[in-house]
Amino acid sequence: MKRVKLTVAYDGTNYCGWQLQPNGVTIEEVLNKALTELLKEPVAVIGASRTDSGVHSLGNVAVFDTENRMPADKICFALNQRLPEDVRVQSSEEVPARWHPRKQNCVKTYEYRILNRKINVPTLRLYTHFCYFELDEGKMREAAAYLVGEHDFRSFCTLRKQDEDTVRTVYSLTVDRTPDDVITIRISGSGFLYNMVRIIAGTLMKVGMGMCAPEEMPAILAARDRQAAGPTAPAKGLTLVGMEYEKELRPEIRGSNEDWEYVLDQSQAAELGNAYLTVERCREEYLYSLLSRVIHQASRNGAARVFVADRQGWLAAGQSYGRYVLETAEGPDNAPWRLVARDTFSSAGNP
Known part of the structure; x- marks a missing residue:
């Protein structure tokens, strides 16, 4: 096989x-x-x-x-x-026999193409969304810059379940117009929520029409409400350009925005099975999802033990975050990582 x-x-x-x-x-x-x-x-x-x-x-x-x-x-x-x-x-x-396309670290890249002119072009009709109204790609580019980074994109997705983790990382988001009036929105990220790219495209088009200012994007993110963002752009303009799989594990992952800041050290994950998570700051309402998400990521990347340090002093032994429970780490060498996450699912004997 x-x-x-x-x-x-x-x-x-x-x-x-x-x-x-x-x-x-x-x-x-x-x-x-x-x-x-x-x-x-x-x-x-x-x-x-x-x-x-x-x-x-x-x-x-x-x-x-x-x-x-x-x-x-x-x-x-x-x-x-x-x-x-x-x-x-x-x-x-x-x-390898256990290689799974949805369980590997990768960068996905999509393009959304908009034909922005007075009259449609028949040969482009299946692969672009036609927009008659003049779009200001400069304003769209300004708005796009606010979406780069790690954010809660709940406003920019169609939820499939209410407790879905809606935090994603956008590595790059560009808006360019070609001489033949095709505006291409190109976005790369760690992964995307259902309809996320099309809703981002619809929102940027709304900005391009002057119906929304670029400076409103942070407020749309903060609203965590689908109604705050623009419409879902039609499917035909969207193309999955490709997927670039990580060949080597990144030694360090940083996440930072106005709501949280953390550092995940994975440099010892492959050799010793250890990862170290330092939560510098986090708003209380995001703490559960952050711990659940980042600890699981470290575990999926090969860490058997994830040591946790909390600068705000909110964490304690016995607290559960998803399938993980925090326990007191043994030995003084683990300071300031006085807590370690245990995977309750694996320890219960489940596959």
């Missing part, structure tokens, strides 16, 4: 998104069918990004397991002969 990674490009116009649906053809369905026919065994792919209906991709990632002896790097060529013209596998390669 081997695990094979696929990089998949597709025109999403004629598909009901990536994920299997009972009422329409999806990218996942097409891949499963073609792979099953090619490899002569049942195949079910696991996708990295479950794009919506009408969204396009230049580099979505999926994996599947197979006992077929066909070389992994040759599968893409044979598979493309069985796929429709609007779906193409760009590459295929063997990866």
Whole structure:
């Protein structure tokens, strides 16, 4: 048995998104069918990004397991002969058996394209959102700058469940206009919430029309209310450009905004299984989600023990944060990390 990674490009116009649906053809369905026919065994792919209906991709990632002896790097060529013209596998390669496309640290990049002119261009109609009203890309660029960094993006998503963690990190967000009047919003981040990129695009368009000032973006973030942001832009303008997976674990992760500041030291995670989290400051209402999220990230990155230091003195042994409970750390060498997080899920004997 081997695990094979696929990089998949597709025109999403004629598909009901990536994920299997009972009422329409999806990218996942097409891949499963073609792979099953090619490899002569049942195949079910696991996708990295479950794009919506009408969204396009230049580099979505999926994996599947197979006992077929066909070389992994040759599968893409044979598979493309069985796929429709609007779906193409760009590459295929063997990866470790436990490699999972949604459980690896990566940077996702999306582009949202807006055709901003008086008359639409038919050849661009499937891949851009047409906007008749003149947009000020300079104002849009100013507004975009406020969204870079680690923030609670609850105002910029469609919630699937009320207790969903809505904190994400945006590494870059640019707005550029080409000579043929296509405005491209390009965003890279650690991950995105449901409809997040399209809502950001809709909000930036609202700024570009003069209906909202760039300086209002911090207030929209702080509202943590979907109604505070702009509309959800149509799907056809959105393209998943690609996913860049982390080859080496970052030794340090910092998160800082007006609501919290922390440092996660992972430099000993691989060798000793230790990570050190220092919470410099955090508003009380964000403390639970911050501890749950960052401790889990360190654990997923290989840390068996996450030592915690709290500059504000709010943390104590016995407190629970998600699946983790804080315990007193043994030994004086752990100061100021006097607490250590224990994974109650693993310690209970669950897989």
